[in-house]
Amino acid sequence: MDLALLERLNAARAAREAAIVVTDTASGTVRLIVEKNGYDGDPLAAELERRFGSGASGTVLTAEGKSAFLTVYLPPPRFIVVGAVHISQALAPMARIAGFDMVIVDPRTAFATPERFPHAAIVTEWPEAAIPRLGLDGFTALAALTHDPRIDDYALAAALKARCFYVGALGSRKTHGKRLERLEALGFSKDALGRIHAPIGLAIGAQSPSEIAVSVLAEVIEALRHRSLSAREAAA
Helix, strand or coil: CCHHHHHHHHHHHHCCCCEEEEEECCCCCEEEEEHHHCCCCCCCHHHHHHHHHHCCCEEEECCCCCEEEEEEECCCCEEEEECCCHHHHHHHHHHHHCCCEEEEECCCCCCCCCCCCCCCEEECCCHHHHHHHHCCCCCEEEEECCCCHHHHHHHHHHHHHCCCCEEEECCCHHHHHHHHHHHHHCCCCHHHHCCEECCCCCCCCCCCHHHHHHHHHHHHHHHHHCHHHHHHHHHC
């Protein structure tokens, strides 16, 4: 890999951008694909999309029957949960096992404590202060779980603007309907609001906080593995 390509790769990784290094195994020729720049015209477009979704490196055959090795670089996924609630307590250790960097944001210091959340970073600030500092991007999932619009709404709006790969919110359909009205008043289109997963979690009939946490994590993982398609649609 030459120095110029290595510098471009390091810049992409520093910016938390997905990238793939394509190496022709016969000639040794190397090229770099950065996801945000698009790759629709690439002869390996379908395979690149699969690899951006799975994160798996490996050998592929080109249309000409040649062999290429795809080395995939994906930023570590982050999961920001707004609300130090019972569901979050069950979700934090499971998310860590699944490979997510977990952050709990809640200004209510009686709930957001190290004793209740030993498996996650805790930020005891309002989302307006915490989220700009944490930063949001296409490899961040955000779930709003407090039921309090004063806490949840800003976080959801920020996640939509940043095109987080997953945006979810706890609440009944009635509660979510009112939430959509508030966010629409802030200028979000119906298409953008349609990206919010609500009611949150896969429909597995979950009842307890732990079961709901399982359904939420499963939905987040599903969104992560289909993220490459969403990213391409966003860039179009």
